[in-house]
Amino acid sequence: MALETIELEDVAACVAAGRNPRPQGPYRVQVGNGDLTFDGYRIDDPVPTGRQLLDLVSARPAEEHLVFQLLRNGDLKELTLDETVDLRTAGVERFIVFKSAESYRIELDGQVKEWGACVISGRVLKQLASAADKPDYGVWMEIRGAEDRPIDDNELVKLDGKGLERFFTGATTSTEGAEAPILPMRDRQYLEGRGLTFVEYREGAQTGVILRDYCLPDGKYQVAQADILILLPRGYPDAAPDMFYAQPWLTLALSSRYPRQADQPLIFNGQRWQRWSRHNSDWRPGTDGIWTMLKRVETALEIAA
Known part of the structure; x- marks a missing residue:
């Protein structure tokens, strides 16, 4: 009697289809290298160890190789030689093998x-x-x-x-002759992720970013929105921005006067800005960025009196 041929369950295809692989093997798993070039390999064990995955691609000695699980969201999870991974679990995508002793x-x-x-x-x-x-x-x-x-x-x-x-x-931008961006990429991504409209400016030795139509605390000021200017010091983001500036000049709705320490001008980009004197002494180089400065701006606008 002819032996029944069992079709390989393709783990990556199951993930792409949004379903869990079947409970029993055999399975086809995708294993790639550091160039992210992948090939399919058969494995029968639904819960293989890192060592078994290395054996699939003849990566020996195992102690001189690393194996990573590549999840669908792009995250990488290192598997030790004796650590197991359940191929039947949703989200198991592919594996990457490196000839290396450290990650x-x-x-x-x-x-x-x-x-x-x-x-x-x-x-x-x-x-x-x-x-x-x-x-x-x-x-x-x-x-x-x-x-x-x-x-x-x-x-x-x-x-x-x-x-x-x-x-x-x-x-990327392809505007011929455009100046190099002023903000670090991480800052630009943060502002874009919050849906904020911003423009980067360079005026002589000064550089800054203007947040257009920035929403102010409800009912706090005579207007609901204003442009906010943050000047960036030389060496930013290791060096801390200091004050911020508003246009139009903001007055408190209840008293029709300027908030304390917010009554001096600054000329930038051909406009007369309202200077908010709020100093920053707790800047963490390598950690803080435009998000830190924005939180200070938000707090200052909220508690101003």
């Missing part, structure tokens, strides 16, 4: 990820950020205190330097 940590679009090699390409970074199919997107490496560095698709970035390397993806 490296990177931050990509604000999320910390583990990577199994001491170099990574711009193309792989965009793939991990789910931006590989967006031709108008680029990837940048954050350079503290300087302009962010664009990373070409084929460029390799070393990850064995000191500290956590930070990368960001976003839409």
